[in-house]
Amino acid sequence: MKAYSELSREELLELKSQLEAQYEEVKAKDLKMDMSRGKPSKAQLDISEGLLGIIKTNEDAIAENGLDCRNYGILTGIPEARRLLADMSEVPEKDILIYGNSSLNVMFDAISRSYTHGVMGNTPWCKLDKVKFLCPVPGYDRHFAITEYFGIEMINVPMLPTGPDMDIVEKLVAEDEAIKGIWCVPKYSNPQGISYSDETVRRFAHLKPAAKDFRIYWDNAYSIHHLYDEPEKQDVILELMSECEKAGNPDMVLKFISTSKVSFPGSGIAALACSENNMKDALRHMGYQIISHDKLNQLRHVRFFKDIDGMREHMKLHAAIMRPKFEAVLDTLDRELGGLGIGEWTRPRGGYFISFDAMEGCAKKIVAKAKEAGLTMTGAGATFPYGKDPKDSNIRIAPSYPTEEELKVAAEIFVLSVKLVSIDKLLEQA
């Protein structure tokens, strides 16, 4: 394939008219497809059917310690569920606090609690003139939305193939006391699918923040969400809490986890993993907030998965559904855009997204072009704080929800949109 930049004006115009014809053809089909969100497909939900009715009788509802899960009690969550999520989080059971159905809500709570009551005795953020967060970009729009909602200033930090650019992170947190946190998706990151290197994790553990209440907000959303069975380096990352402890920074991290993409989105269980001191903060808050979380649903999850091995086996079934979808998209990108010099993309080994970088100034137009042909993508800019991608280049591709057949068509629409918008840009530049 010849790179588009090497084509003459005439060749570009000729190509454009061919592609426009193809585009009109697809558009005429009046399709409606969605690659915008990390939403599991029906096939993925079906494999957890056994969880639905696994607690049927009053006798089924008793936890291993004899507690009746139907009644009030145990603010921290039932022991067997704490153990399961501890294993999923690679921390001891005592470091797990189980919440409701949503890790996003656990993160929101952590920010809201810091805003209203402060972190471990420090000044509540609402009483400070300025609070800032570091945001590795591209990143997860819902993280950025929470910090923006609380008026927290967000500072972009570039992602490298090894994780956030730690030279920048180290420098900024050391010199600015207003920086209170950094959002991280350390494994199969959203949207690039990058897993942080050992060095990155160690450098996180050794940070010397100016702010005593600085915390690393470690959203381990895809901890066991592999696409391939044969482990490679990026399928394993260092466990940050124990690294922080070794580094003498035991309280510097809050880890978040849920089973939303293991069992059911919205009907899973979620948890916070943290040090004893952080847990005191969280538990005190929770004690005012609620009497106890849904222990029946905690028990359902333990009865269904049994243990972390059962959960890992279950994730292989997810992988068998997800892998061909990722590959279908990647194959189309390789085949249709390889060597054209009009875009770059990641090849994740897990998680829910592929990240695509178009030529500068093209992302918004590509997403609009795809939309016109019936394909909804994540809004361009969504992967950056304030929805502003400075280069207007990054597009998140979420292949989980459509069927494999739909995905092939969707990927075609996408590459067609990329090509058309890129040609226009090149023609303008010429």
Place this chain on the structure above:
Amino acid sequence: MKAYSELSREELLELKSQLEAQYEEVKAKDLKMDMSRGKPSKAQLDISEGLLGIIKTNEDAIAENGLDCRNYGILTGIPEARRLLADMSEVPEKDILIYGNSSLNVMFDAISRSYTHGVMGNTPWCKLDKVKFLCPVPGYDRHFAITEYFGIEMINVPMLPTGPDMDIVEKLVAEDEAIKGIWCVPKYSNPQGISYSDETVRRFAHLKPAAKDFRIYWDNAYSIHHLYDEPEKQDVILELMSECEKAGNPDMVLKFISTSKVSFPGSGIAALACSENNMKDALRHMGYQIISHDKLNQLRHVRFFKDIDGMREHMKLHAAIMRPKFEAVLDTLDRELGGLGIGEWTRPRGGYFISFDAMEGCAKKIVAKAKEAGLTMTGAGATFPYGKDPKDSNIRIAPSYPTEEELKVAAEIFVLSVKLVSIDKLLEQA
């Protein structure tokens, strides 16, 4: 029965030594009973067994609008669950926003949201020098705990047999802009079991608060929690939202409800009922907080109860379990304390509590005395803001959790404790 105040010192001493012998006898039995919290008994939980496994298959998980309840979606809750909780709250379906498993959490969220982001465009409470709440007393300790946690100053308002003293409420809210809310349990109030009169509800609807962001926090916890089938006046209260609308104050109330004491505490569903404007506030906040609540649990509740009639029938089964317990306690109080002039108590027709007023300065000692003999009561003072009952007189009795047999013994210990502590007081005064 002769009132204790009419007994001579000698008679009191004689009585005291008899009662002490009885007390030592009970104490020697080394019992362990709990009348401290409004916790349903095992028998009550058992009647909801059918709810546990009612969704068994993937096909079962589809809502009436075709939505797959296993996946993300519908921030407001599924229509059929909104309808059920709307009927329970006596408001239209559109005015219901379903949350997670806890109405306490919905209330906490409402306060936290007002603190961080303000009420409908008004200044966030965290930016104000002073925020105050009116607290009808005695009241619910967890309400007071939330307001205290957010540094809100609480002002006691006496409860009358018709509800809060509205002369005081009207005066205070009209003259003090710092007063942003009032906590109410309008039906079978916690702990007195008082239902607000029509006049009280209408006066609430016609309040003219100085603060534009004043709201009535209407915790309708016991809306259908009757003890008796034959309705009396106090089993029906006026619906406040429609009264507020009629009075031209449509946005002045937030209503809270849950099925915690209908199905399972901790595994029920909870909702906010409010006007369109208030809902915009709540929904905006929720949109940052969570992707969707547990719709499978919403669906379980609808499938099990079917509709409000089914729910009312179900509540009759609860009443059949609760009624004898209330009566056992009341019978003992009547028989043992009637006419003695050392205490007064309420006779609720619903809810979870009986309220007992001892002689001034005796509540703490009575609770300690009962504890010494193996009976845990709600801490004296808990029914007042800051845990401070100015008269040290009110004790909340929660008869739901113990069995009927246990309750009879528990009630004996209680009255024995009341008698002994009262005699000491009278001897001191003499």
